[in-house]
Structures are given as structure tokens and as C-alpha cells.
Amino acid sequence: MEQINTKDKLLNAASKLFSTQGYYSTSLSQITKESNAPRGSIYYYFPEGKEQLAREAIKKTGEKIKSYMEESLALKEDAALAIHNHIKTAAIKMESKMLNGNTDNTDISLAAMSSEVWSSNELLRQACEEVYEEWEQVYADKLVSSGYDPEEAKRLGVAIQAWTEGAYVLSLSKKDISPILAVSEQILKLLTKND
Template sequence: MKKTSTRDNLINAMTDALQRKGLHGVGLNELLDIAGAPKGSLYHHFPGGKSELAVAAIERISERIDSLFAQLFSHQPDPLNAMHSWLQGALQQLESSGFERGCPLATIALESSADDVEIRAALQRSFNAVRQALSRQLRAHGYADEQAENLAALFVAIYEGGLLQARVAGSSEPLRRAATALFNLAREQFPGGVRP
């Protein structure tokens, strides 16, 4: 098994913290404990401190999006089933964490301010990467360019909004209802499935 570097451990710890607590809900000592990193290592690897580490975590999430969707869609001949599987995975994670682990991007986006220029730029790139990765898969499964881009944008909006509502409600129902409506509408538009 490959040993991870202190830098990677810090990024992984921040990703986990963003998902559970957000940027302002986690302290430096907690991040160092989660990462198993010595004091001083955070500023050695991230001279900009917690904000720079958050940007690195957001960028790491973006890097994994393409391969995540490629793997998911390769196992599902129906692109809507692949999207449904992604939602199911997110809901299972949320439910098994006692509605604590939401989307790390949404959590930090909600607490960022106009002063968080680098964080907001990283978030914008990351949300864009999610939409682009999803629309690439949809195009590969026969959706026209504009249809793929629109469905990807709608799906990401429902995913993010539904997860936030589910998290605060302590119930998966808000996301399940929104997803059901989306998939029903999509299947009505393409009743025989999408064919390249």
C-alpha cells in the first residue's frame, strides 16, 4: 500500500472537514490531528494557511470528478441510471453519517464571502468541472450538446440543493423527491432511452 505524504494527508483531512463541518467549523489543531501531521507542517506545505489548504482540497475534488463519472457511466448503459447511482451513493453517505457528511463544495460555498477570492475561484472551477464531466458523459450517451449541458446543470443544482435540504432536515426525502421529479421528466423527454 502506498504511503501518503503529509501534504496529501492534510488535503484529505481538509476534504473530510469541509464535508462535515465546513471551513470555519474546523480548527487547525483538529486538522493536524486528523492528518496525523506535526505542528508547523500546515504552514510548511500551505504558507497561506487554512484557506490555501481549502483551495487545495477543492482542487483535489475537481481532479477526481472525471474518473468518478467515467467509472460510474461505464457500469451503466443508461445514463439516467448512472446519475441515479451517484445520487444513491451520496444519500447513503449522508444517511450513514447521521446527516453530517454533505457535499464539501456546497458547505464551503455557503460560508464563503466576497473576500474569499481564491476559494470562490476554486469553487467556481470545481462546480464547472462537475458540470463538464457530467455533460461529457451525457453527450457520449447520445444527448445533444445543449441538452447534455442543461441536464448536467439541472442535475448538479438538484444534487446540491437537495443534499443541503436533506442535511438540515435529517431526512433524505428532499433529495429523493427532487431526483424523482428530475428523472421522471428526463425519461418523458427520452421515453425510449437516449441512443447515440
């Protein structure tokens, strides 16, 4: 079994708490308690405090999901099928978590964080924006590899990310993955028409 270091314990605990109760409602003492980390370890690893911890949690989640996206999209050569299958597979994983009541998530919710901090914390807003742009670029790169013009691929990457993010929020609200599946089907139709 892999040993998780103190810094990762703090990041995981912060991500979970930020996702369940929000950035502003989460205290450093709650993060320390949730992580079972030694007192004072937050400032050892994150000298700038909670904001730095949140920025690194956002970045960690962004990198993890970006890596998953790249691996998932590489499974199919055709961009339309690859993106469709990626979104559909993500929906099925989400449904499994919802059915099993799995709330032990160590990824921060970018949708929740963005909604909470967009007008009150420019550094965290920018951190969320950077992650979204990286995810958009993954879609754009896949489209370019299937012959799309880079500018068109970039615009489609933004649209695909927006559709999937909106569908993700709707699916959570409804406790039903049908919005994500609908987006997956519509993206497949759109991209197939453009071929």
C-alpha cells in the same frame, strides 16, 4: 495498510475541520493538531498558508468525487438510468453514514465552503466554482454520449448538479434522504421524456 503522507494528513484534517466548524473558524494550529503533523509542516507543504490548503482540499475533493461520478455513470449506458442510479446510490451511501453517525469525513463540504466564502474570498469561491463546473460537465458528457445536443446537455448538467446539491443540503438538514430520492426520480422522468 497504506501509509498516509504528511501533506495528505494535513489536507484530510483541514477538510474535516472546514466541514465541521467552517473555514474562518479553523486555525492552522487546529489543523496541525488534528493531523498529528510536525509543527511547521503546513508552511512546508502550503507556503501560502490556510488559503492554499483550502484550495487544495477543494480540488482534492473535487477530483475524488468526479472520479466516483464517472465510474458510477459508466455502469449504465442510458444517461437517464445512469444518472438516476448514480444519485440514488449516493443517497443510500449518505443514509448509511447518517445512520452510523459517521462524521470522519476527509472530503470538504463544497456546499458549506461556497456558502461561507462566496462574498469574502474570491480565490476560494473560484475554486468551488471550478469543481462544480467539472461535476456539471460529467453529467453533460454522459448526456452527449446518449445522443443529447451538447448545448442542451450542458444546460441539463447545470440543472442536475443544482438539483442534487440542493437535495443534498435538504437531506442533511432533515437527516432524511427523501429529498435526494425525489430529485433522482424527477430527473429520471425529465430525461426519459426528452429521449
